[in-house]
Amino acid sequence: MSDTPFGFSNPDDDPERKKPGGESGSSANDPFGFLTGGAGGAGGFDPSQLGQMLSQLGAMFSGMGQPGSQSGPVNYDVAKRLARQQLGSSVTPVTEGTQRAVTDAAHLAELWLDAATTLPAGATKTVAWTANDWLEETLPTWKRLCDPVAEQISGMWTSTLPEEAKQFAGPMMGMLSQMGGLAFGSQLGQALGQLAKEVLTSTDIGLPLGPDGTAALLPTAVSEFSAGLERPESEILVYLAAREVAHQRLFVHVPWLRQQVLGAVEDYARGIRMDFSAIEEAAQGIDPMSLSDPSKLEELLSQGTFEPQTTPEQKAALERLETLLALIEGWVEVVVTDAVGDRLPGAGALAETLRRRRATGGPAEQTFATLVGLELRPRKVREATALWRRVTTDAGIEKRDGVWAHPDLLPDSADLDTPAAFIDTLIGGGTTAFDDPLAQLAETEAREKLERDQKTEGSGDGPAKGDDA
Known part of the structure; x- marks a missing residue:
């Protein structure tokens, strides 16, 4: 699997073009003659080169799926099929007893959490998922992220073509888009198939991947995770259930949080840029037939030429995302620790195991890096945990949870490094921002509910006059 998002490959990579008679022309530095509009060659833009490229791409992707089933930049039918092939027929179905054990663990965890946070239970149902269930239920969110x-990437390839190439290739752009969708779908399917075997809960990688208000655990993965630990599996199940329902409390009762997290990932993705001068240089001297050989393609990709360039926009989005994920994970760890207390003797060891699992870049982090192009490792989780612990001790549970009333109230990256000023402000440093954060939270929820009710009433009898149908 490539280490770059979707295994970035460049359909414009082509060999050194030759003049009739075998002499190298000045277009040797211009793969396909596209980048300069064919001006370097005697005949200008050569349509046959585009046909050759399409033939090679068609051979590469033949047998992967039917292009006609694709709508959008990624062929998700191919992704699901390949992911299910990886999972195979060995997926253990959820028994009634297993579902009951998961439900009981979550119910017990909810009772304990009531005393550790002011945020009420957020999950409206608790389910036990198989790996196939996880794949099906989280795919809508993966679509949004990918x-x-x-x-x-698709837009970049098209934008590099000169106008005459675009005009000639216009009718074929749909085919190129479908081929790109197959490539992306293939990479996505391989990654999700691997991830589905490893995740423990719906929020295991820190993102709200599942449906709103659904707490989900994957019993098979939990059993495999428990096998190497010196604690009863039932205890581990309750601890993981506590983490899952704590995440649900936060994502359900902080209405802006889900959009803020997923929006930061989307902003990062939109900031992707490619170094096309490096791509053109890498394409020089490539054997034209090598493009149909997967091993040659893999060798080309491994050179790193097609890795996206980090932009200032991406750096800003990444810092926002890392800080927000660290704050979420730190809050969950503090709340769960307080909730389980001495009830689960191995809670401290389990928390450390999960921290190390994330910090060392397990399958979840590696897979997400492949899919979206960033490392989903909130490096400041320990600092965030320490901050929430100090806030809990110095300001109390109500003020701590009230900080989630608005994104502007949250500590930033600098606060994680030096939390003293933030805590001083929170406990009465002369600002009114934190005077009654719980009232602000209630006001925010009431406003959101009113807006939803108004939308519902407005759409009850169909579009209003003058609205678009």
Whole structure:
């Protein structure tokens, strides 16, 4: 699997073009003659080169799926099929007893959490998922995360073609788009198939991947995770259930949080840029037939030429995302620790195991890096945990949870490094921002509910006069 998003490959890579008679022309530095509009060659833009490229791409992707089933930049039918092939027929179905054990663990965890946070229970149902269930239930969110990446890359290839190439290739752009969708779908399917075997809960990688208000655990993965630990599996199940329902409390009762997290990932994806001068240089001297050989393609990709360039926009989005994920994970760890207390003797060891699992870049982090192009490792989780612990001790549970009333109230990256000023402000440093954060949270929820009710009433009898149908 490539280490770059979707295994970035460049359909414009082509060999050194030759003049009739075998002499190298001045277009040797111009793969396909596209980048300069064919001006370097005696005959200008050569349509046959585009046909050759399409033939090679068609051979590469033949047998992967039917292009006609694709709508959008990624062929998700191919992705699902390949992911299910990886999972095979060995997926253990959820028994009634297993579902009951998961439900009981979550119910017990909810009772304990009530005393550790002011945020009420957020999950409206608790389910036990198989790996196939996880794949099906989280795919809508993966579409939202992956489409911006695929759209960016597809648009880049098209934008590099000169106008005469675009005019000639116009009718064939749909085919190129479908081939790109197959490539992206293939990479996505391989990655999700691997990830589905490893995740423990719906929020295991820190993102709200599942449906709103659904707490989900994957019993098979939990059993495999428990096998190497010196604690009863039932205890581990309750601890993981506590983490899952704590995440649900936060994502359900902080209405802006889900959009803020997923929006930061989308912003990162939209900031992707490619170094086309490096791509053109890498394409010089490539054997034209090598493009149909997967091993040659893999060798070309491994050179790093097609890795996206980090932009200032991406750096800003990444910092926002890392800080927000660290704050979420730190809050969950503090709340769960307080909730389980001495009830689960191995809670401290389990928390450390999960921290190390994330910090060392396990399958979840590696897979997400492949899919979206960033490392989903909130490096400041320990600092965020320490900050929430100090806030809990110095300001109390109500003020701590009230900080989630608005994104502007949250500590930033600098606060994680030096939390003293933030805590001083929170406990009465002369500002009114934190005077009654719980009232602000209630006001925010009431406003959101009113807006939803108004939308519902407005759409009850169909579009209003003058609205678009």
